[in-house]
Amino acid sequence: MATYTAHIDHTLIERVEHLISIKDEDSLRRLIDEMRPADAADLVEHLEPEGRLFIFNLLEPQDAGEVLIEMESPAQDLLLRDLDDQTISEIVQELDSDDAADLVGDLPEDRARSIIEAVENDVSDDLAKLLPYPEDTAGGIMALEFIAVRADLTVQDAIDSIRQRREEVENLYFLWVVDDFDRLVGVVSLKDLVIEPPNRKISDIMNTEVISVHTWTDQEEVARLVTKYDLVSIPVVDDYHRLVGRITHDDIIDVIEEEMDEDIARMAGVMTQEIAEESSLKISRARLPWLIAGVFGGILAAAVINQFETSLEQIIALSFFFPVIMAMGGNTGTQAATVVVRGLATGDISMVSIHKRLLMELRVALINGVICGALVGSIVAVWLSDIRLGSVVALAACLIVLNSGFIGSAVPFALKKFNIDPALATGPFVTTSNDILSLLVYLGLVSLYLEISGVGPN
Numbered sequence: 001m002a003t004y005t006a007h008i009d010h011t012l013i014e015r016v017e018h019l020i021s022i023k024d025e026d027s028l029r030r031l032i033d034e035m036r037p038a039d040a041a042d043l044v045e046h047l048e049p050e051g052r053l054f055i056f057n058l059l060e061p062q063d064a065g066e067v068l069i070e071m072e073s074p075a076q077d078l079l080l081r082d083l084d085d086q087t088i089s090e091i092v093q094e095l096d097s098d099d100a101a102d103l104v105g106d107l108p109e110d111r112a113r114s115i116i117e118a119v120e121n122d123v124s125d126d127l128a129k130l131l132p133y134p135e136d137t138a139g140g141i142m143a144l145e146f147i148a149v150r151a152d153l154t155v156q157d158a159i160d161s162i163r164q165r166r167e168e169v170e171n172l173y174f175l176w177v178v179d180d181f182d183r184l185v186g187v188v189s190l191k192d193l194v195i196e197p198p199n200r201k202i203s204d205i206m207n208t209e210v211i212s213v214h215t216w217t218d219q220e221e222v223a224r225l226v227t228k229y230d231l232v233s234i235p236v237v238d239d240y241h242r243l244v245g246r247i248t249h250d251d252i253i254d255v256i257e258e259e260m261d262e263d264i265a266r267m268a269g270v271m272t273q274e275i276a277e278e279s280s281l282k283i284s285r286a287r288l289p290w291l292i293a294g295v296f297g298g299i300l301a302a303a304v305i306n307q308f309e310t311s312l313e314q315i316i317a318l319s320f321f322f323p324v325i326m327a328m329g330g331n332t333g334t335q336a337a338t339v340v341v342r343g344l345a346t347g348d349i350s351m352v353s354i355h356k357r358l359l360m361e362l363r364v365a366l367i368n369g370v371i372c373g374a375l376v377g378s379i380v381a382v383w384l385s386d387i388r389l390g391s392v393v394a395l396a397a398c399l400i401v402l403n404s405g406f407i408g409s410a411v412p413f414a415l416k417k418f419n420i421d422p423a424l425a426t427g428p429f430v431t432t433s434n435d436i437l438s439l440l441v442y443l444g445l446v447s448l449y450l451e452i453s454g455v456g457p458n
Contacts, residue, residue, distance in 0.1 A: 013043070013046050019031070020054050026186070039082065041068075044067065045071060053079065061087075061094045065094045069099045077106065085114050136218060136220075137217060139245060141251050142215070143245055144249050148182070150179070158188065158193055165193040174188065174189055176246070183242050186202075186203075186206030186212075214233065214239075214331050215237070215244060295399035316348075321442075325438050332405050333431070338403050344412060358413075362402065365404070374394055377393050395445060404438070411429055414424065
């Protein structure tokens with residue numbers, strides 16, 4: 001399997017659908033066997049449910065498992081629903097412990113219990129250890145396949161351990177060193193094992209400064225540590241600092257992608273898995289609350305405009321610039337909010353640096369506000385042949401950009417301070433507040449100018 005990288009296009013999908021329609025099982029097996037698991041998963045996701053099930057019934061449990069774990073939800077969920085318990089049990093039997101736990105953890109409770117009872121004892125024991133942990137913690141994403149050695153053993157003993165478990169443990173980069181109570185005390189790289197004499201003690205070559213995480217550490221914090229220290233794997237310990245698992249870089253990549261998708265989806269008010277979601281009702285139900293919130297925000301903005309009706313009647317051309325003013329505020333707030341939310345998520349921005357970040361965003365907003373304000377003000381001055389009114393609009397635009405930059409950068413910090421996920425509430429809050437405040441500033445300054453100049457009402 002996995003002999004070439006496939007390009008999933010319409011022609012390939014049509015070919016597979018044709019082979020399924022004529023039930024050419026041999027050709028389908030050869031085609032899937034020649035593809036990498038990720039490519040095969042991509043192909044299967046493009047098929048109708050009946051086609052997915054037909055192909056999976058042709059695959060050996062190990063191959064089926066490799067493809068299944070690469071599939072996106074909800075396509076994976078739909079396929080699991082169609083597969084019988086016996087088939088799922090055989091697949092789970094062939095998976096690494098962390099992948100098996102993810103798969104079983106997504107099943108309904110009664111089916112999960114049935115699968116656990118059907119698999120072999122060693123697999124069910126692993127599932128019993130992993131399933132209690134939430135899927136977004138270190139314990140939820142760790143694998144139980146690792147190699148640990150005692151500090152008093154020799155290099156040759158360690159190499160023998162690797163040879164004995166070479167089929168069980170993949171992506172091996174380090175050996176963890178534990179004491180007599182299985183507590184993590186050090187780490188040895190494969191490079192050290194190769195270059196050191198066979199009779200040398202592990203305690204003499206191990207590095208005692210080991211970066212580890214607790215089983216209940218949030219996966220986002222795990223990803224931050226791995227990224228910060230350029231780790232390819234990280235050990236997981238329990239309350240007694242006993243080594244219980246490891247997390248490898250491929251799992252961390254999945255976590256980073258998952259967290260990034262989740263943040264972007266939440267800021268936009270859409271479902272995390274919306275790209276792969278096949279139910280229009282589910283997508284609609286996820287988007288609708290945010291759209292309704294936007295409607296009420298728009299109504300509030302309309303009420304603000306209504307309060308300045310008299311001023312607008314004086315110079316109707318001022319209403320032409322509503323889209324420009326609101327767009328400037330919205331774009332500025334979104335830019336600042338996106339940077340701060342992402343920085344908080346990755347750890348590049350911390351709560352300790354609030355003042356520094358706010359000052360930075362204010363300086364940027366001031367520069368952009370002056371430039372954009374001068375541009376819009378000049379256009380108004382020429383359009384309406386009124387330099388003073390153009391100056392007022394320029395000031396309003398500058399203040400709006402400055403205000404939006406502050407709100408966009410301050411709101412995520414405030415939400416984080418109150419333990420509210422910034423990605424969840426920042427987008428709607430910043431967008432609505434910027435629209436309303438932008439109109440207040442713009443129409444307020446223009447109305448004040450009209451009254452002072454004697455154009456407005458007495």
